[in-house]
Amino acid sequence: MASLQEVARRANVSIATVSRVLNQSDKVVPETRAVVEQALRDLGYRPSRVARRLRMKDGRAHLVGLIIPDIQNPFYAEIARGVEDAAYAAEYALLLCNSDENPDKERFYLGVMRDESVDGIILPPFDEADAAVVDTIQTGIPVVCVDRSLAKAKTDLVEIDNYRGAHEAVSHLIARGHKHIGLIEGRTQVSTSRERRRGYLDALAEHGLTARKEFMRAGDFKQESGRVLANELLDLRRPPTALFVCNNLMTVGALAAIHQRRLRIPQDVAVVGFDDLPWAEALDPPPTVVRQPAYDVGQQAMELLLKRIMEPTRPPVTVRLLPELVVRRSS
């Protein structure tokens, strides 16, 4: 509540001096400094981040934004945690928003962040053509993409080697003897979805198996679509003996569908999911998954963002992290 004005009055100095004590503190004689610091303490002065931000308009607001598609998805929650910890360590505050996989919401929040003059933004773009994000980048705000990439703009990016993860998962199923493997993928406009599909197709091809169109279904990353699509696949006259499901929520949906049909996992249908699940060990059966290092994704994204804020002209880099196949009992 106390302003520089009041502190200055109490210490009998000008506000400039108080400001100097607070910032580049070398230019102030010790006695003056002592007096000012006392006044600062007495009044319990706290600088207004708002005023500071209005004045400085560089990259020193110590505020960054994070837009995630679904806070209830553990994958994103883990990313958020990584970002948050790195931000806290650097004394940055985090403006966190939930876009609900909804482009309008995403656009709204991007606007808010611009208007709040955040120092930078971290997000997984809605899809690789995401116009709202591209517009935002035009305005010059540093943007770091996580998980998903953008076709029309190059930014700093932290991603997972989705191709490799999918390839490993499907190879694993093939090694277990499966020849008919269904694919439940996410929205195909998203870069990760296509990478995973490529991994699936290549793994099949490398083992002399032919991919069948009817075994490949695209959903929207949500639990319900996993359930529906698994049912579609299992309703086929010659259903697949294994399912590769491309994200955590859809995996849960698929498992539910299989349970409901009273099929045994993995004897009747094997399942491998992309994304680990927080309580995988307690699930029935514990699912085999491709684990993504989500926490690291968040952490590294924040570090990249900090670097870019310091050095805005640095050429964008891409960090690619490796996923890990965790074999449990569903395959």
Added chain:
Amino acid sequence: MASLQEVARRANVSIATVSRVLNQSDKVVPETRAVVEQALRDLGYRPSRVARRLRMKDGRAHLVGLIIPDIQNPFYAEIARGVEDAAYAAEYALLLCNSDENPDKERFYLGVMRDESVDGIILPPFDEADAAVVDTIQTGIPVVCVDRSLAKAKTDLVEIDNYRGAHEAVSHLIARGHKHIGLIEGRTQVSTSRERRRGYLDALAEHGLTARKEFMRAGDFKQESGRVLANELLDLRRPPTALFVCNNLMTVGALAAIHQRRLRIPQDVAVVGFDDLPWAEALDPPPTVVRQPAYDVGQQAMELLLKRIMEPTRPPVTVRLLPELVVRRSS
């Protein structure tokens, strides 16, 4: 990027007029308005939330803060979702922070929010004596507590009827024939913990069962402590035949401990947990839980906060929501 200044210049009016077009728009003649609006469009003007907030210092920043103990805990994620949806509906932006059940982090973020001049703050206090929160309330910022209450200050509060939830859960176990029921509770300085314990004790007493000290263990709400405490209880010479575990993460920990000992649920040990788990149906076995309406908690908290921002002197109210016993196969 474009400021009022530039818009004014382009429209050949003063900045005051532009501002009027944007705000109390009645006092501007239609022709002027049209010109200004055109200029606004041409330049793609967006008001700076920062400048606006600096100037207004009322409750009109359209920014609120939410501090939650752990974003990876689905209970809080669901609260966050409720808050976020209500905020979005009212066109408020949300500053979301993660305190990690750590009072220092909580204090840090409360400071940030003060310095950002948010219109209000929603949070579950660390414990009922939480000094950082009490201090913040002193400064006059509207605060709404969720889930947990504060002893020394009365604020708007949205809470769950924890007593009733616990009472129902334990009564249910007793009805299933259990006479030796262990309690794994959270930090006892938290109001919810004590309510739940009261429910446990009263339910026992009402059925003529005596509570035993050694059956009651306090943890810290985290998964690991659920595992450790369940092991302690099961290591007793005459272990309980049922466990009432007071939050979701500790429940998962307890289930893991039981599984590791190769005990059957519910035959060897029955379990009822507080808080639902997102994929309860996929767990082995699906746990019986006391479900809290977390989304509603968040939503109502946000609505209470909005009301308080509009009318700061309104006496604080308490909203109490009812939990629901969801019987599944662990009991």
Added chain:
DNA sequence: AGAAATCGTGATAACGTTTACATTTTCGCC
């Protein structure tokens, strides 16, 4: 010793808004 450099400080102009107040324009009316 006088000029020049250095140092500590104060005054002040931004930053982009809103708003109280002052000023101009419009318009009805005699």
Added chain:
DNA sequence: GGCGAAAATGTAAACGTTATCACGATTTCT
């Protein structure tokens, strides 16, 4: 046509910072 009130617009002061510049006072150099 001139007067006054009402309506429309402009001016300028805040909000709390940071940063540039200027100005004395001290130190340093020749």
